[in-house]
Amino acid sequence: MGLVVGLINLICCAFYVVLFLRLLISWFDLSPYSAGARLVLPLTDPMLKPVRRLLTPLQRHLPLDISPVAIFAAIEIVRRVVTWLLMR
Numbered sequence: 451m452g453l454v455v456g457l458i459n460l461i462c463c464a465f466y467v468v469l470f471l472r473l474l475i476s477w478f479d480l481s482p483y484s485a486g487a488r489l490v491l492p493l494t495d496p497m498l499k500p501v502r503r504l505l506t507p508l509q510r511h512l513p514l515d516i517s518p519v520a521i522f523a524a525i526e527i528v529r530r531v532v533t534w535l536l537m538r
Contacts, residue, residue: 451536458536462529466522468493473518497521 472494474480475487482491501517502509509515 455533455536458529458532462525465525469497469518469521469525472498476515 468490471486471490475482475490480487482488498517498521501520502515505517505520509517
């Protein structure tokens with residue numbers, strides 16, 4: 451089970467890195483046509499778009515896009531639950 455847990459942790463860390471790169475792209479207003487953005491945007495858009503739709507009513511009152519925070523939290527919760535289930 452240790453190998454499976456390690457693989458799950460590695461996949462989650464990869465998601466964290468890609469999502470963080472997406473945050474950097476949006477903060478620094480980089481061109482979506484740059485090489486890095488063309489790699490990161492297609493990986494993160496499928497995760498972010500549904501969450502943005504769900505958070506639209508809340509987003510109207512906030513100046514920040516909090517959908518990446520929700521994704522970070524969801525990934526961490528899933529990682530912990532799956533790890534806990536596998537280690538039982």
